[in-house]
Amino acid sequence: xxxxxxxxxxxxxxxxxxxxxxxxxxxxxxxxxxxxxxxxxxxxxxxxxxxxxxxxxxxxxxxxxxxxxxxxxxxxxxxxxxxxxxxxxxxxxxxxxxxxxxxxxxxxxxxxxxxxxxxxxxxxxxxxxxxxxxxxxxxxxxxxxxxxxxxxxxxxxxxxxxxxxxxxxxxxxxxxxxxxxxxxxxxxxxxxxxxxxxxxxxxxxxxxxxxxxxxxxxxxxxxxxxxxxxxxxxxxxxxxxxxxxxxxxxxxxxxxxxxxxxxxxxxxxxxxxxxxxxxxxxxxxxxxxxxxxxxxxxxxxxxxxxxxxxxxxxxxxxxxxxxxxxxxxxxxxxxxxxxxxxxxxxxxxxxxxxxxxxxxxxx
Numbered sequence: 001x002x003x004x005x006x007x008x009x010x011x012x013x014x015x016x017x018x019x020x021x022x023x024x025x026x027x028x029x030x031x032x033x034x035x036x037x038x039x040x041x042x043x044x045x046x047x048x049x050x051x052x053x054x055x056x057x058x059x060x061x062x063x064x065x066x067x068x069x070x071x072x073x074x075x076x077x078x079x080x081x082x083x084x085x086x087x088x089x090x091x092x093x094x095x096x097x098x099x100x101x102x103x104x105x106x107x108x109x110x111x112x113x114x115x116x117x118x119x120x121x122x123x124x125x126x127x128x129x130x131x132x133x134x135x136x137x138x139x140x141x142x143x144x145x146x147x148x149x150x151x152x153x154x155x156x157x158x159x160x161x162x163x164x165x166x167x168x169x170x171x172x173x174x175x176x177x178x179x180x181x182x183x184x185x186x187x188x189x190x191x192x193x194x195x196x197x198x199x200x201x202x203x204x205x206x207x208x209x210x211x212x213x214x215x216x217x218x219x220x221x222x223x224x225x226x227x228x229x230x231x232x233x234x235x236x237x238x239x240x241x242x243x244x245x246x247x248x249x250x251x252x253x254x255x256x257x258x259x260x261x262x263x264x265x266x267x268x269x270x271x272x273x274x275x276x277x278x279x280x281x282x283x284x285x286x287x288x289x290x291x292x293x294x295x296x297x298x299x300x301x302x303x304x305x306x307x308x309x310x311x312x313x314x315x316x317x318x319x320x321x322x323x324x325x326x327x328x329x330x331x332x333x334x335x336x337x338x339x340x341x342x343x344x345x346x347x348x349x350x351x352x353x354x355x356x357x358x359x360x361x362x363x
Contacts, residue, residue, distance in 0.1 A: 002063030002076060002153035002186060003028045004049065009058035011044055011210075018044055020210040021058070026203075031180050031187045035197040036207035036233070042190045043158055045207070049188065050079050050156055063153055078147035079156040082163060084139045086131050086146070093127040096145040110149075117145040120182055121175070137168040144179070157189040161196065173199060194234050198222070206230050224269075228352050231282050237313065239350075240288075240324045242281045249275050254351060256281060260318035262297045266351045273353050282350040285327035288342040290314070290334075296341025300324065302334045316340060 004026040011019035019041050026032045034042040047053040049060060051072035060068055067075050086095045094101075096117055097110045105113075118124045121141045131139055140160055147155060157176070161169045177200055180187055191197055197204050198218045206213040206221065206229070214226040218234075225231035231239045244256040247263065254273050257263040258281070266281065273279050288298070303323075304315040312332045316324045326342060334340065 003030075003061075004154060004186065004188065005059070005061040006045075006049075007059040007061075009045070009048065009060060010056045011041075011048060011053060012056045017056075018210050019048070019056075022210075022212055024205055024212070024215065026186060026188060029184050029186055031189065031200060031202045032205060033189045033191060033197040033201035033203075034205050034207060035191055035194060036213075038192060040207040041210040042192075042207050044210075046079075046156055046158055046188060046190045049154075050077055051075055076153035077156055078150045078152035078154075079158065080140075080143050080147050080160050082159040084131075084143045084163075086139060086142050088131050091128055091130055092123065092134070092142050092145075095131070095142050096127075096149055099146060099150050113149040113151075114145075117148040120148065120179065121145050135168070136164050137172055140164065140172055141175070144176075148179075148183070153186065155185055155187040157187065159190055159192070161191075162193075169193075169196075176200065195236060198234065204234075206233060225282075225350065228280060228282070231350055231352070235284055237285045237325045237327055239282045239284050242283070242318070242322055242324075243354075244279050244281045244351075246273050246275055246277050246279050249273055254279070256351065258318075258322075259320040260299045260322065264297060264346045264349075266346050266349050268351060271351065271353045273351065278354050280352040280354060282352065283344050284348070285313070285325045286329070287344045287348045288324075288326040288328075289344065290326060290328060290332070291341045291343060292339070294339075294341060296343050298324070298342040298344070300340055300342075302336055302338045302340050304336065305332075305334045307331055307333070314340070316342075 006022050006024040009019060009022045036042050044053060048055055055068050059066060062075055093114055096114045100110045118127055123141050126138055161172050173196055201218055204218055204221055205215050208229055214221055214230045221230055221234050242258050244258045246254055246256050248255040252268055253265050254268050255263055255265050256279060300316040300318040302314055303317050306313040312328045314326045314334055
């Protein structure tokens with residue numbers, strides 16, 4: 001096992017800089033997820049750690065050793081790709097053992113390591129099958145097994161579940177979580193799926209445009225997002241945002257209102273808000289509590305209702321046209337066009353300064 005340190009790492013393709021001075025510390029045995037929208041640089045960053053992309057500037061250390069110019073096979077890493085990358089003409093046993101075979105491992109050593117990987121991944125019964133006889137989830141297990149037998153210091157996963165259907169993704173997500181608990185090896189995982197990030201990670205790195213927006217535990221990022229981008233990216237459904245007028249700022253609290261929002265007091269949390277200016281109020285859909293007696297803090301009309309059994313998701317248009325989503329933790333019936341109000345705890349809301357909308361976190 002090993003820690004991984006990225007110091008002011010950059011990557012340019014010609015005149016275009018795609019990774020812009022990234023600093024990340026990944027501790028020994030930690031499960032870290034790089035998450036962000038398509039094109040944010042997360043896969044490029046992973047490939048730089050793997051040695052598949054050259055580093056333009058900065059320093060990369062694995063296990064305390066600078067590895068900028070070290071060949072991929074000598075970095076002590078194993079990578080699992082989105083496309084499985086297993087050989088169709090080989091059995092599962094041969095695929096899992098392939099790296100050991102080309103490195104000249106003995107038959108006994110190969111047999112023992114393949115057997116242990118198969119036991120950990122619960123695929124002993126698959127060892128003599130060929131990939132064409134496997135499901136997508138089973139093929140991904142083979143790819144992970146091939147990484148396990150290398151006994152790497154660091155596992156790298158590049159969107160390994162994106163080719164699977166929803167049920168298989170959930171199953172494999174649980175299996176990867178169990179694998180980390182069993183092996184205790186450092187793991188770096190790339191995904192665009194914030195549910196994978198929230199459920200798997202010890203630490204999440206949110207990226208946008210090649211920059212780090214925020215680093216922290218899943219619950220730190222969920223409850224204390226550093227900026228509007230992080231607030232809107234993490235959480236399902238996404239956080240609601242309402243432009244508000246800032247009436248007064250006193251110490252760490254601000255009084256705000258909007259055409260469809262009664263005046264409330266919200267913590268400023270150190271953000272630069274000024275009386276007479278504008279702000280953005282963020283409220284997660286799960287925190288909105290509906291009321292139909294006109295006593296709510298937010299006022300709107302129902303546009304669409306999705307009844308999911310244990311939850312009801314309601315699309316709402318506020319009086320000023322702002323769109324919102326409420327996620328109600330029970331089965332409720334609402335008709336399109338119904339007037340609906342919501343209450344929420346102001347302590348659970350987030351107030352952002354308009355000018356910091358997409359600002360990265362200072363390093």
